[in-house]
Amino acid sequence: MALDPTAVGLALVGAGIAIGAAGIGTGIAQAQIGAAAVGATAEDPKMFGKGLTLMVLPETIVIFGFVVAFLIYGLV
Amino acid sequence: MLKPEEMTRVVVVGSIESLDATIECLYELGVLHLIDFTEQDEEFRIGQPLPTASDTSQKLLKLRSIIRSLEIEDHKPARAMHVHDIRSRMDQALVTLDLNTSSKADSRQKIQALVREKEGEIRALEPIVPFAIPVELFDGYDNLSSFVGICKTDPSAALTSKVAECEVFADARKSDVVVVAFVKSEGRTEASKILAEHGFQEIKLPKVKGDPDEIVVQLRKQIKELEADLARIEADLDAIRKQFADFIISSDEHLSIEILKAETPLRIATSANSFIIDGWAPSHRVDEIRTALDTMCCGLAFIETVSPEKSEETPVKLKNPKPVKPFEFFINLVSTPKYEEIDPTLVLFITFPLFFGFMIGDLGFGLSLVVLGAMIRWKFKSSPDLLKLGAIILAGGFMASVFGLFVFAEAFGVPFHPPVENPDEHSWEVIANIPIHPLLDKMRDSMEMIAISLVAGWIHLTVGFTFGFVNHYPHSKKHAVGKIAWLLVLFGLFAEMMVIAGDATQTSHFMNSTVLSPIPDVSADMIGIKVSMPALGLIVAGVLGIVVFEGAMALTEVVGVFTNLVSYARLAAMAIGKGAVAVAFNFMLFPMIFESGNIVVAILGVLALFVSQAFFVFFIGALSSGIQAIRLNYVEFFLKFFEGGGTEFSPLSYERKYSVITK
Numbered sequence: 001m002a003l004d005p006t007a008v009g010l011a012l013v014g015a016g017i018a019i020g021a022a023g024i025g026t027g028i029a030q031a032q033i034g035a036a037a038v039g040a041t042a043e044d045p046k047m048f049g050k051g052l053t054l055m056v057l058p059e060t061i062v063i064f065g066f067v068v069a070f071l072i073y074g075l076v
Numbered sequence: 077m078l079k080p081e082e083m084t085r086v087v088v089v090g091s092i093e094s095l096d097a098t099i100e101c102l103y104e105l106g107v108l109h110l111i112d113f114t115e116q117d118e119e120f121r122i123g124q125p126l127p128t129a130s131d132t133s134q135k136l137l138k139l140r141s142i143i144r145s146l147e148i149e150d151h152k153p154a155r156a157m158h159v160h161d162i163r164s165r166m167d168q169a170l171v172t173l174d175l176n177t178s179s180k181a182d183s184r185q186k187i188q189a190l191v192r193e194k195e196g197e198i199r200a201l202e203p204i205v206p207f208a209i210p211v212e213l214f215d216g217y218d219n220l221s222s223f224v225g226i227c228k229t230d231p232s233a234a235l236t237s238k239v240a241e242c243e244v245f246a247d248a249r250k251s252d253v254v255v256v257a258f259v260k261s262e263g264r265t266e267a268s269k270i271l272a273e274h275g276f277q278e279i280k281l282p283k284v285k286g287d288p289d290e291i292v293v294q295l296r297k298q299i300k301e302l303e304a305d306l307a308r309i310e311a312d313l314d315a316i317r318k319q320f321a322d323f324i325i326s327s328d329e330h331l332s333i334e335i336l337k338a339e340t341p342l343r344i345a346t347s348a349n350s351f352i353i354d355g356w357a358p359s360h361r362v363d364e365i366r367t368a369l370d371t372m373c374c375g376l377a378f379i380e381t382v383s384p385e386k387s388e389e390t391p392v393k394l395k396n397p398k399p400v401k402p403f404e405f406f407i408n409l410v411s412t413p414k415y416e417e418i419d420p421t422l423v424l425f426i427t428f429p430l431f432f433g434f435m436i437g438d439l440g441f442g443l444s445l446v447v448l449g450a451m452i453r454w455k456f457k458s459s460p461d462l463l464k465l466g467a468i469i470l471a472g473g474f475m476a477s478v479f480g481l482f483v484f485a486e487a488f489g490v491p492f493h494p495p496v497e498n499p500d501e502h503s504w505e506v507i508a509n510i511p512i513h514p515l516l517d518k519m520r521d522s523m524e525m526i527a528i529s530l531v532a533g534w535i536h537l538t539v540g541f542t543f544g545f546v547n548h549y550p551h552s553k554k555h556a557v558g559k560i561a562w563l564l565v566l567f568g569l570f571a572e573m574m575v576i577a578g579d580a581t582q583t584s585h586f587m588n589s590t591v592l593s594p595i596p597d598v599s600a601d602m603i604g605i606k607v608s609m610p611a612l613g614l615i616v617a618g619v620l621g622i623v624v625f626e627g628a629m630a631l632t633e634v635v636g637v638f639t640n641l642v643s644y645a646r647l648a649a650m651a652i653g654k655g656a657v658a659v660a661f662n663f664m665l666f667p668m669i670f671e672s673g674n675i676v677v678a679i680l681g682v683l684a685l686f687v688s689q690a691f692f693v694f695f696i697g698a699l700s701s702g703i704q705a706i707r708l709n710y711v712e713f714f715l716k717f718f719e720g721g722g723t724e725f726s727p728l729s730y731e732r733k734y735s736v737i738t739k
Contacts (some may be wrong), residue, residue, distance in 0.1 A: 056710075
């Protein structure tokens, strides 16, 4: 369907906000977990695997952002 | 594969006379995992170290101190020495070394201390040389106080104006001023205040007499003499090093092994006439131990297999074919699996390179990674961890090349052929016409790539839940059935996603017409979304199953299955993101290189392109793709079944690098 250019533009801005805001959220979460994980690993190198697992957990948030962004992108 | 090596609980018993022969035999074989003996009773006590222990540790102690004196801690002998030679030379060599090194090392230390002391004196005297005041005149007055030191700025003017009756000498140097001030005792406080304002740092003069210049010359001469002595001692020590270094390091290794063996009785049970060693051994090697004990202990010690008690934990030795072995590195990073658990190394061996390859998906970067992996393996032969890492990078690079060549048809972010819609885009056609066309275009087929990622996620998670079922089945049928309920939810969710995608992507079309074709096409529109009734039914059935078998609390995790599945979209995200970064750099820099017409600009462009591609795309891309590929395994996959916390199999054994046993 032919969409109004303004609507397309707004939709794309929405896609940008989706992934951008999700990225910021992930960043805030990872900053704290990362610091704690590095501390734990410094005390006991065996914690590396667990630390990495916890560290990457919030990444799913940005993946959600990515998926939503592409769904919007697919619509326009 | 999937299961660790089968272990048998064994007991080695024998007469106390054969204890040392038995220990020797077990260390030689290196297959018995010892269980430390702790519960002493009337009959059995913890054993005494073998008689050789104390003598050996004394020798080792001496040897270690000699190693320190000679500073040969990092020496690596060119070839291994026969244990027989080490033993025959040991006593005499220790006496010789002791005589020659300890006294020399002592003298060296004393001379070094003396040199340091004299250098300190020179440092203190040098600043006052220009004043030519004999050193003894700086101190020892009843009514006069003297200040000797260094100021940041010249305090002479302030001192002479504010302190009555004082004499100040100053010598301005590059960045500071040397100050000597004599003041009457009553002006002392005022003077030190003024000096402090100018950043005064006191110099402690040595207790010597005479002209400072002459003393400094004298001290320099003495240092030179001491250094000559030091060089003579060093030469002597060097000669000893040349002659004995190999022997010392080989002996150090041999004696350490001897002590390891001699102290083993501290971990086993002994009575007045017998000993008992509890342990585990790989099942197929028990007979080997039996035969070895028969020949080496003349029938005085023998091995029995027993059935383990429930509380005993079986040590785990992962068993995988050679190509899969390097991936055990990832398992060890988390935790050793329990003996009863499935060892997921094989799945990592398959999924890690596939995920990694899909995310990189570039022939040029893939081949570079292959080269990098091969180089790591070649350069770091001695480090087992780096060897494994090299193999992993090599495998990932290989799959990235395969994806880059056959699926994405691109190298270094540049496609083999320009896309149909944009025939002017840069491509490798300029150089060669490669007869391969892309199956997927990273920048244009993003929905297709997300769909592929979801399918990969569904398969991976299904394997995870299946492993969970197998792990739980032997001890809790209820939890095992719970995993089937989770599988139903997962399948329902996946089917629903594919129904929503419908024919929008080839992948969903393919899945709908093959794997999902038995599901009747009954759907209803809910809030604008097409909901497949059978899929919804599966989800509801699964959720009910979860409540029944795992309790209502598990409901909170149901959304997690959706999260897990969507999480695999990172495969597409990384591939698209990395592709976009490469394309962006190429887009910005290619005009500079090919169209500027200025050779300097073109060279700068090539350099910028190389740096940006090497750092942002290759290095960061490979690192983050590797982390994402392993994360999908650690988080999404492992959490479905993996507990870990097993005991690693560590048999009685030793490694000889610089000594060899003479039979």
